[in-house]
Amino acid sequence: MMHLLTASQTRQADQYTIQQRKISADDLMEDAVNAFCRTFIATFPDKHQFISVYCGTGNNGGDGLAIARLLVREGYQQVTVKIAPFNRSRAEGFRLNLGRVESLRIPVTELSADGFPDESQATVLIDALLGSGLNKPLTGSWQLLVRHLNNSGRPIVSVDIPTGFPAEGPVGDPEDFIHATLVITFQLPKINFFFPESEKAIAEFKVVDIGLDPEFISGQQSGFTLVTDAAVRTLLQPRRPFSHKGTYGHTLIIAGKSETMGAALLCSEASLFTGAGLTTAFVPRDGLTALNVRSPEVIAIIRIAGSPLPKIDKYTAILAGPGFGTDQEAIAIIRQLIDARPGKLVLDADALTILSKDPQLLDKLPAETILTPHMKEFDRLFGAHEHWWARVQTARKYASLKRLVIVLKNRYTFIILPDGQVMINPTGSPAMATGGMGDVLAGMAVSLLAQGYAAGETAMLATYIHGLCGAQYEGMVCPAAELVKLIPAKMKALIH
Ligand SMILES: NC(=O)C1=CN([C@@H]2O[C@H](COP(=O)(O)OP(=O)(O)OC[C@H]3O[C@@H](n4cnc5c(N)ncnc54)[C@H](O)[C@@H]3O)[C@@H](O)[C@H]2O)[C@@H](O)CC1
Numbered sequence: 222m223m224h225l226l227t228a229s230q231t232r233q234a235d236q237y238t239i240q241q242r243k244i245s246a247d248d249l250m251e252d253a254v255n256a257f258c259r260t261f262i263a264t265f266p267d268k269h270q271f272i273s274v275y276c277g278t279g280n281n282g283g284d285g286l287a288i289a290r291l292l293v294r295e296g297y298q299q300v301t302v303k304i305a306p307f308n309r310s311r312a313e314g315f316r317l318n319l320g321r322v323e324s325l326r327i328p329v330t331e332l333s334a335d336g337f338p339d340e341s342q343a344t345v346l347i348d349a350l351l352g353s354g355l356n357k358p359l360t361g362s363w364q365l366l367v368r369h370l371n372n373s374g375r376p377i378v379s380v381d382i383p384t385g386f387p388a389e390g391p392v393g394d395p396e397d398f399i400h401a402t403l404v405i406t407f408q409l410p411k412i413n414f415f416f417p418e419s420e421k422a423i424a425e426f427k428v429v430d431i432g433l434d435p436e437f438i439s440g441q442q443s444g445f446t447l448v449t450d451a452a453v454r455t456l457l458q459p460r461r462p463f464s465h466k467g468t469y470g471h472t473l474i475i476a477g478k479s480e481t482m483g484a485a486l487l488c489s490e491a492s493l494f495t496g497a498g499l500t501t502a503f504v505p506r507d508g509l510t511a512l513n514v515r516s517p518e519v520i521a522i523i524r525i526a527g528s529p530l531p532k533i534d535k536y537t538a539i540l541a542g543p544g545f546g547t548d549q550e551a552i553a554i555i556r557q558l559i560d561a562r563p564g565k566l567v568l569d570a571d572a573l574t575i576l577s578k579d580p581q582l583l584d585k586l587p588a589e590t591i592l593t594p595h596m597k598e599f600d601r602l603f604g605a606h607e608h609w610w611a612r613v614q615t616a617r618k619y620a621s622l623k624r625l626v627i628v629l630k631n632r633y634t635f636i637i638l639p640d641g642q643v644m645i646n647p648t649g650s651p652a653m654a655t656g657g658m659g660d661v662l663a664g665m666a667v668s669l670l671a672q673g674y675a676a677g678e679t680a681m682l683a684t685y686i687h688g689l690c691g692a693q694y695e696g697m698v699c700p701a702a703e704l705v706k707l708i709p710a711k712m713k714a715l716i717h
């Protein structure tokens with residue numbers, strides 16, 4: 222897992238690395254800007270393009286000055302520097318690098334809020350105004366400058382983080398941070414890069430290694446980790462040579478109505494394709510033919526009005542909710558299910574809506590129940606939220622209080638564990654923004670639970686593999702039933 226750092230932990234990591242490697246802050250900055258320039262040059266190789274480097278007077282500005290110098294040394298012929306003198310303080314890294322830029326006779330202009338330069342001739346702007354030192358929203362001249370640059374229509378490459386965009390915590394008005402075409406960020410992505418509010422600030426980000434001490438980083442606890450391929454590979458187990466269907470558990474899927482039978486089919490198929498030994502679906506009578514034709518491997522239990530919940534003891538893990546409806550019949554079955562205290566449970570979709578109308582049910586959930594809400598379902602359960610930072614804090618609170626695993630679905634899905642830790646899943650694609658995707662994820666989760674993975678592990682594996690499958694359709698659209706077919710091969714690739 223990759224430990225993500227807060228801005229203040231990043232500062233500590235910088236300090237620790239400087240001491241440990243017995244280098245100066247200037248050396249570290251030089252490593253950082255060299256790494257930045259390698260990526261920048263690969264993306265913008267034309268040496269004749271007009272590059273305006275906007276620098277603040279802190280260390281982010283120091284980076285910008287050093288970048289201007291390196292680009293000129295690499296043969297870029299049209300590099301100019303613009304300095305925003307709106308803060309009184311001047312960091313050492315800024316002063317040192319300003320001297321170097323001046324001695325190379327790179328043109329430097331000091332900005333004034335009375336009129337900012339016209340950038341219509343510039344090919345690209347480099348934003349080195351403010352970095353992770355941001356400690357409040359922008360105001361005054363900073364705000365005006367950021368708006369001016371955003372309105373220039375020119376591509377903007379931000380150094381480390383878009384100016385005005387906080388590394389973590391609530392994100393303010395989109396007018397008050399740089400809208401970067403590309404962010405080249407140092408060492409680790411910042412926590413807020415994974416929040417939906419970053420969509421305006423960051424079209425794309427690339428991470429460059431600047432040599433910060435890996436042991437120091439993994440010793441830090443920001444509460445946020447990023448799921449890595451290596452962590453998934455370590456966790457995912459191959460099927461055993463002398464195994465049989467009983468080895469891999471038996472799932473019970475409580476899903477579907479006449480008109481939403483597709484949801485039951487999708488999660489049953491996902492359970493099968495993710496490797497559960499047996500899958501049983503508790504479905505309405507008029508869905509039986511569809512189930513038998515589509516997935517002959519799935520055992521059916523027919524549901525008619527007033528049917529009680531099937532005896533749950535023989536199932537290793539249970540999923541309830543997809544396409545299940547929220548009528549009285551559905552409510553009665555969800556109540557029976559929760560009262561029966563199943564050992565391993567995934568609740569999705571309509572089951573979550575039923576829970577949100579009956580807080581007592583929420584209180585009765587067995588520990589380690591996996592809930593898989595999207596944003597609206599989450600807010601129905603736990604109250605409306607103005608921004609995602611607050612939503613994730615609420616998820617952390619309830620996950621700890623009620624010992625739940627909450628899979629809060631989004632472009633980067635947040636997996637919140639019963640100890641309040643947040644794992645962020647990096648895989649996925651806009652190709653997956655189609656109906657039925659959540660049903661597939663829930664089916665994968667119940668399957669992995671039945672195979673013996675712990676609830677947190679299950680959430681991590683299911684979201685990661687689900688996203689990998691969807692990414693295969695990058696640039697296209699991925700119907701949910703097509704994604705299901707990719708699961709076995711993606712699992713194989715992770716195991717071998
Ligand atoms: N510390 C280090 O050793 C390294 C730092 N690096 C760079 O240094 C940056 C951080 O530098 P600094 O900590 O000097 O800070 P910044 O350069 O990000 O900001 C400068 C100063 O602006 C002030 N400020 C905060 N919020 C403001 C607001 N809303 N309006 C106006 N002024 C505001 C703060 O006093 C802050 O110290 C990183 O983002 C990165 O680019 C890199 O060179 C790598 C090494």
Ligand SMILES: [K+]
Nearest residue numbers: 348351382384
């Ligand atoms: K910046």
